[in-house]
Amino acid sequence: MSQLFPGEVFANTADFDHGIRQLLPRYDEMLDVITRCLPTTSRYILELGCGTGEVSLKILERCPDAHIVALDYSPRMLQFAQDKIAAAGYAPRWTGIQADFGDWAIHPEKFNIGSEFDACVSSLAIHHLQDEMKLQVFQQISASLGQNGCFWNADPILPESPALAEIYQAAREEWTRQQGTDLAAIRAKVGTSNQQGYSSQDQLATLATHLQMLTQAGFKTVAVPWKYYGLAVFGGWL
16 A cells, blocks of 8 residues: 555545545535635635645635635645646635644744634544644634634544444445445555654544634634534634
């Protein structure tokens, strides 16, 4: 298997967009919820871990005045996203920066990306951080948002019990069968990953733990606009 950064998942980056839709139930619905949680008038948006650019693309389509600053530590994912955004005609409204957002959370002065963002988004990225770093990231997001700014994250969550873990696993297996494949076939395309920067293999936390950390980081209102078995969209407003 190919050696990957945590979050790259597939040995071939071109397999990601199709493969992740086979692997994660209701992937597009999950990303659409993030997009709908942002005011259409949003102008300055930060994305942490942009991956192949799917969330960026949805936001740029929905928010006509938005400019996105996107951080990702994977050069091949960042290039893939940049090409996708350019092909859609949105290149002037998107800035990709190769950076570890864990490093940004600890040393924001190194990156000079500014603050007063209207919103911050992330998907399938923060769950690679240990809980202490998740809180650090949430605190830096809070510090980087303007008044009434919001943050929305889509991530897998830790089941609260062994029984729920079995239920969540069964739901994923059923989903892959509905896509005409199975987990074994998908995993044959998956590479192996070791720690990269502040990220490592899945470091899941319960939904309750995430909401507590967001409150601790300064978000006055926290919410869960979407949840499907072991996947959730959660966040809030300052």
